Amino acid sequence: MPIYEYVCSNCACQFELMRPFSRSGEAAPCPKCKKPSSRKISAFAAFAKGSDGGSTAPIAGAGGGCSSCGASSCSTCGH
Ligand SMILES: [Zn+2]
Known part of the structure; x- marks a missing residue:
């Protein structure tokens, strides 16, 4: 399963998340503030x-x- 990078638009923290490719475009919850974060362009x-x-x-x-x-x-x- 590939690892994708996300950056939180609320607290600006960056984190990596392992998830299926089919869900790579979905927003991921920020580990700090729990806000949905968009995927970071590598x-x-x-x-x-x-x-x-x-x-x-x-x-x-x-x-x-x-x-x-x-x-x-x-x-x-x-x-
Ligand atoms: Zn955040």
């Missing part, structure tokens, strides 16, 4: 996404969201 995921985007489509990444149509500006595709 540094590994952010790094992997950044390196992949930079190597495959640097222009689309800089423009922001036109990688599907290949345009450098969103005004051309009406997105």
